[in-house]
Amino acid sequence: HRGALRESGSVVKVDKQAVFHCSQGWLCSGRRTETSSGLSQQQGSVEQISLHCSEGTLDWLYPKGALRLTLSPRLPSVAVGPSGSSSGLITACVKPSEQFHGAQLYLERDGVLELLVGDRLESSPPPRVRCFSRLPGERVALFLQATPHQDISRRIATFRYELRGDWTARLSLDSNPISSEDACRPCNNTEILMAVCTSDFVVRGNIRSVDEDENLRAAVIKVSATRVFRQKYALFTGSSRLSSRGEIRTLLQCGVKPGPGSFLFTGRVHFGEAWLGCAPRYKDFQRAYTIAKAAQQIPCELPVD
Structure with missing residues (x-):
């Protein structure tokens, strides 16, 4: 396609068979916004x-x-989960925009297509997050196909995606979530100590309240944080x-109170x-x-009280 790739204020022109890389190098931990247009694309063509x-x-x-x-x-090279294990499994999740129109999104696995997101109508309910896994060496792709419309000028198909190690499977919110028994199981000491080292946030605090979000099928825990050890983004903020x-x-079925x-x-x-x-x-x-510290078995240091 002949679109534009935006990152850090720059615009990179791309042609067919485009391959995009993050500025962070091999780890590719940053975000990428990719914009393409179908105006220069031939009907029936497939861009890679x-x-x-x-x-x-x-x-x-x-x-x-x-x-x-x-x-x-x-x-x-080693994508580990909270338990410290690594299966080489990669989990991907896609979150369509509420303004997703003009296309259908499929999962292509070994040449077989599975519909993930259909072309949405104005009256359609909010789209849901869909997650799927890819085993090492397995050939998996996303196939985004335009649906015929006389007026395509008002159609924009937008979605966010995440590609993660096997820990993401525990957070799956698609139509086939993992069992609540596994998702809600309390962590053992080994898992807790590894989670302190590998999590995106580590916070000490108290539960103020718990609300239910039926659309997400999730419980929303409102936390007062007394100490923020680490956070990847500004998740916990305040005046002091x-x-x-x-x-x-x-997950809602975990019954947090x-x-x-x-x-x-x-x-x-x-x-x-x-x-x-x-x-x-x-x-x-x-x-x-x-x-664990006395036995010299802690995976990382944390300044505990």
Whole structure:
């Protein structure tokens, strides 16, 4: 296609068979916004694009023909989950915009197409996040096909994507979520200590309230943070360190309820939102951390009280 690729204020012109790289190099941990237009594309043609970044946004203006997006994330050599294990599994999630129109998004796996997102009408309910996994060596791509419309000038197919290691499978919100027994299982001490090292956020705090979001099928935990050890994005903010507040989401079926006590919240950022990983009571974390440190078995240091 002849579109424009925007990053850090620059515009890179691209032709067919375009391959895009992040400025962060092999890790590709940054975001990428890709914009293409169907006005210069022939009806029935298929343009090839490789997605190397771990997350980004694709805007397809005036869809025409089709785009085939191969998934080639440049992740760390060992993508570990909260348990410290690594299966080599890559999980991808796509989140269509509420203004997604003019195309249908398919998952292509070994030549077989599965519909992920249909062409939306104005009256359609909000689109849902769809997630799927790719095993090492498996050939997986996203196939974005324009639907026929007489007036394509008002059609824009936009979606965000994330390509992650196997930890993302625990956060899946697509139509086939993992069992609540596995998703809601309390972490053991080994998983807690690894989560402290690998999570996007590590926060000590208290639960103020828990709300339900039926559209997301999620519980929204409102947290008062007394100490923010680490956060990848500005998830917990406030006028001072002792008055930071934020929200953490978890699966609705886990049945989280507000209660007294201090917790250590860890987890991942999923499409800009905090999702809960391990969340032991702080005193239980302190005990596990002290024992592991004495045995020289802690995977990383944390300045605990």
